[in-house]
Amino acid sequence: MAAGYPPFFADQPIQIYERIVSGKVRFPSHFSSDLKDLLRNLLQVDLTKRFGNLKNGVNDIKTHKWFATTDWFSIFKRDIEAPFTPKCSGAGDASNFDDYEEEPLRIATTEKCAKEFGEF
Secondary structure (H helix, E strand, O other), X not given: OOOOOOOOXXXXXXXXXXXXXXXXXXXXXXXXXXXXXXXXXXXXXXXXXXXXXXXXXXXXXXXXXXXXXXXXXXXXXXXXXXXXXXXXXXXXXXXXXXXXXXXXXOOOOOOOOOOOOOOO
16 A cells, blocks of 8 residues: 555466565665565565564564554554545445456366265
8 A cells, every 4th residue: 555556466367476476576766664674574475584474473563663653552442543444335345446357167067075075
């Protein structure tokens, strides 16, 4: 949300996947060094180094410099108004999400495990 576009984007899903796996991210010039550092740690390809997945869990994220002025308890108590609230017309409203071409549902022609799952 800070950039206005996702960190990995392309026309085809396979290209998005390749960019995610490469781990290379370009940040807009207006991003602070603290924000870049936070995002690099959140987007870390190596799970053993990724924020939120280390021994301190979510606290690595919450105590990061970029969140220095964030009052987490006030957020928890819902005392702080959200900086952006998307317009939503109802529970099933997906207008704030990108449109994707739906793929047809593929149904298997044979049931390999019919006996095992007969009473499922």
